Amino acid sequence: MRDIATQVLDWDAAGQPYAVASVVAVRGSAPRELGAAMAVRADGAVVGSVSGGCVEAAVYELARRALAEGRPLTESYGVAGESADDPFAPSLTCGGELDVFVQPMRRPASGPVAEALRVAEAARRVGEEAGEPVALVRVVRGPAAVLGAALAVYRDRHSGTTGDPARDSVVVAEARAALDQGVTGLRDVCADGTTEFTVFVESWVTAPRMLVFGAIDYAAAVAAVGRFLGYRVTVCDARPVFATPARFPQAHEVVVEWPHRYLARTPTDERTVVCVLTHDPKFDVPVLVEALRRPLAYVGALGSRRTHEDRTRRLRAAGVTDAELARLRSPIGLDLGARTAEETAVSIAAEIVAVRRGGGGAPLSTTDGPIHHETVRAVRP
Structure with a gap:
């Protein structure tokens, strides 16, 4: 999401509702990497890309739907076979498959997201070696009560919550492990021995x-x-x-x-x-x-x-x-x-x-x- 940070932060500062669609999983060959993002504003304005064109129209409509329904949505996109019910269904011509998580952003949900983006953008402006590493964490699969919860995680603190301190501590530990490695991806979390959910961690570290x-x-x-x-x-x-x-x-x-x-x-x-x-x-x-x-x-x-x-x-x-x-x-x-x-x-x-x-x-x-x-x-x- 960092590549669309400037536009998203402007929308957030203006209090304009928007939805962010992020690539959270890739299988096989795909045109863009994990974390590639597209944001759609409530009035229809759009920035970014999740696939370089293959499924943009479908993701755009999914984002509009997430805004209308006020809840996160997930969709998978792959190759549409010749026998598919809809011959015009969106598909990846490169032969891979990707999962897209779409999250409507209204405060306070957007708070940790905007905070992480501001920190990442500040690092880019002042010089990456002087910037502070940060991981943006969002719950992309799990109980409805925590779906879409977001945290901004640093090496020595965090902001945002899943609604439960014990659950937060597990999520923060997972995020810091990813941040230490500088990797982006999905992580499965078991908070109390029974409740499992999945978070998407975007690690924004200093530039190489x-x-x-x-x-x-x-x-x-x-x-x-x-x-x-x-x-x-x-x-x-x-x-x-x-x-x-x-x-x-x-x-x-x-x-x-x-x-x-x-x-x-x-x-x-x-x-x-x-x-x-x-x-x-x-x-x-x-x-x-x-x-x-x-x-x-x-x-x-x-x-x-x-x-x-x-x-x-x-x-x-x-x-x-x-x-x-x-x-x-x-x-x-x-x-x-x-x-x-x-x-x-x-x-x-x-x-x-x-x-x-x-x-x-x-x-x-x-x-x-x-x-x-x-x-x-x-x-x-």
Whole structure:
């Protein structure tokens, strides 16, 4: 829901009734991820998307119905067979199936939802690393008394309630476990040993980081595509004449410092990607030694195959092990035949996405497996 936060918060602040339709489960191939959302205002205005067009009209009508009836509704959408009663029934042409939960939002029900969205949006505006992680929790299956109940859960507190403190404590514990992992999805909850219900947890954590070392022309294009993919991008170079904000307008920050020293003092995690673009051993080798010994999502280095061979020898001489070297993507990027800085950035971005999502990088026209890989979502903001 975070992608429609601005519009939803405006509606909420104006006291306008609306309903939010969220993708809470996906089976097989589907056009959008868990948490994709569409909001429909009482006067018919709509923002967002749950399927990229396949079932939007049906979800729109479901949201209107939820508003009219004043209660949450859930519907599943899949492939309509040729023998279906209604040949015009909405269906996913991609062959998957998704569950959509629609919740009418009127205060106080919208309170925790709006609060969580405000916190997530504030983090995005001031810089993700300074933002506070928050999980939005909604009861999507269970007794009518708790259906649609919402909580905003933080690491040290929460707001909202299911109506029962004991039940709340169980829900909060489940939400914090999801928040710690940075994942979004359904969780079954057993509050008193007999009453079971299901909550949908949307974890909004700080954005993953992209660290680009080397203030060259390629770095500007890589910074732009990294920002587009949802990373918080830092460009770092020891040369102040090149490392200027004016040259890298898409970077969130530009740092003048020796790359290995900056990386040594910079917090990273398993979502962080590092792109080393200087192809100069006095910069590359020290920062790669530091990077390859950290549990990062991706480490890539620009350069020719000859540069790669020389770099590998230097890294081994610096004590980097074969296991650590195996993590290095060099030459960086997928084989797209790229020549320009922009094309090279697309090549690098494609490899980062493939590593993150478990893709093979082959043309889809030559494969027969699933288009969307079954991976746990740990980003995006």
